[in-house]
């Protein structure tokens with residue numbers, strides 16, 4: 001069983017500082033939802049408000065339709081997991097998992113049975129009688145998840161739980177966490193500043209900047225149709241050109257920059273005359289010997305060529321000194337240009353989108 005979490009105009013102020021500004025989002029029952037954003041953007045504050053450790057200074061939180069105002073952390077249908085797992089190192093694994101049940105007066109036999117079930121769920125069927133201190137980092141993480149699930153939360157809140165693990169284990173645990181979430185169907189609210197983690201695991205992602213929720217969407221929507229320049233730059237790479245929209249025809253526009261006039265698409269809220277930036281992904285950019293009919297192009301000089309295995313990153317600067325990146329497939333029959341070569345950075349109108357900067361505090 002899982003429940004939805006509804007945030008309605010949720011705001012949190014610490015004195016005069018607004019850490020979370022008018023956040024509106026409904027996290028669906030059974031969904032894996034991540035809040036993604038840089039350090040200090042308000043992610044932890046949101047999680048603390050959902051779990052009941054802080055009350056919003058304005059707005060409301062409903063879980064499963066129930067207003068959470070005045071309901072303390074222990075009375076909420078939530079469980080919180082964070083980086084510091086707070087397991088008991090010398091206690092057997094199964095007792096760690098069953099700890100919350102013991103507090104609730106569940107018999108030893110039932111506790112043991114439930115712990116064994118949960119250990120199978122997190123793929124540690126033989127660990128029940130080991131001590132926590134004998135486990136690896138990833139195994140401890142699974143025990144912490146099993147312990148949180150033991151009290152049958154409707155909503156699991158996870159605060160960067162993988163950040164203490166090394167890269168390989170972190171990547172492995174991504175798919176583990178996702179699998180556990182699907183098996184239990186509990187609503188997962190996950191916070192992270194790691195875009196790879198958020199994109200790989202989540203059904204939907206909410207991108208935060210400076211307390212403001214910038215966009216909510218599937219990983220594909222966030223990457224392929226960013227709502228503004230902050231989202232486009234925070235998730236993945238982009239080449240950017242500042243300028244002005246000089247004409248508009250439907251969703252297409254002409255955009256004037258110091259590097260040239262481009263045919264582009266228009267992002268949300270951008271119209272005729274707007275000063276903004278055009279964004280183009282490196283994988284949608286190529287380097288051509290000559291300008292190509294119907295495409296945008298900017299004369300550049302190749303500055304650096306980095307072989308990355310499955311692809312090649314080429315950095316090239318334009319006549320104003322701005323550096324742009326092109327991602328080329330690793331194709332031995334088409335070697336990349338040499339450093340110093342002059343080329344035309346080329347991109348299609350449909351891959352160039354004019355976006356506003358981020359939505360900012362107090363104006364969301």
Ligand SMILES: Nc1ncnc2c1ncn2[C@@H]1O[C@H](COP(=O)(O)OP(=O)(O)OP(=O)(O)O)[C@@H](O)[C@H]1O
Nearest residue numbers: 014017019037038039040041042043044045046193
């Ligand atoms: N109790 C508090 N009193 C005053 N300011 C606070 C308090 N808690 C958080 N803040 C401020 O609110 C902002 C958001 O903090 P929060 O911990 O939610 O960010 P975060 O996105 O989780 O960052 P990180 O990824 O670094 O943990 C920060 O500027 C922080 O300094």
